[in-house]
Amino acid sequence: MLLLSTELLLAIALGAALWMRPWQLLRGGALISPLLGSLVVLPWLWALPWLHTMPLQLHWSLACLVLLMLGWPLAVPTLCLVAVLAGLLGDQTWEVVVTLAFWRGVLPATLALGLGAAIRRLIGPHLFVYVLGRGFLGAAVCLFAASALLQWLGPAQPGLDKTLSLVAHWLTAWGDAFVTGMLTAIFVAFKPAWLATWSDTLYLPKPPATHDTPD
Structure with missing residues (x-):
């Protein structure tokens, strides 16, 4: 049931993004580099849990960074393609790819889009609000919300303490948010x-320009 709902929501998001003609954002060539960088680096980061056997599995997203770099219409198909490439690298099933694309990619990016609009409306367009609000704090909140929602809606796993799992999701979200905020600050500069x-x-x-008045 969760898979069908995920596929439906992912299809709606992808259809809406493609309806906005995201390829038009590539005119001028400024976003080609971050697009290619996302497609080259992110699949390996997303596939890390399947490529090594370390006891502590690291789950990277960086979906909020992709949103800030590419904008929502272009970020959605990019994150879907990243999930497909990560699934191929890790030899995963279609169900895993769909779950990865939506819960680690599209949903955090969509939440970041809404949170960014709310921050700009309530606080105003300021440099530090953009870097701290959308890069650091916003990324942490959106990534944690997506992970917590997946845990709440997904099937219960035996032997898993939900409280400790939420703490782990919160800490992981902050690690992801730190990288997102740092790179956002660098790119702004x-x-x-x-x-x-x-x-x-x-x-x-x-x-505003000041005009000197004669004495």
């Missing part, structure tokens, strides 16, 4: 063209 959600005009308004 040195590569603002790699952030489709960034605007110098919006977040760096020029101070």
Whole structure:
């Protein structure tokens, strides 16, 4: 039942994103580098739990960073493709790929989109609000919310303490958010063209001009 709901929600999100013609965002070539970087790096990070046998499995997402770089219409198909590539690398089933695409990719990115709009509306478009609110804090909240929702809706696992599992999800979300916030700050400073959600005009308004009056 959860798989069917996940497939339906993923299809709706992907259809809505494609309806917005995300390829138009690639005009000018500024977002080609972050797009290719996402498709090269993220599949390996997402496939890490299946590629090594360490006792502590690291689950990376970075979906909020992809959202900030590419914008929601382009981030959704990109994250879906990342999930497919990760599934191929880890030799996983279609069910795992769908779950990965929605719960680790599309849902956190969509939550980050809504949270970012709410932050900008309530607080205003400020530089530190963008970096801290959407990069650090927003990423942590959205990633934890997606993980907690999956745990709540998914089947119960024997021997799993839900309280301790939520703590683990919270800590993992903060690790992901730290990387997201750090890279967001770097891109704002040195590569603002790699952030489709960034605007110098919006977040760096020029101070009003002052006119000297004669004595």
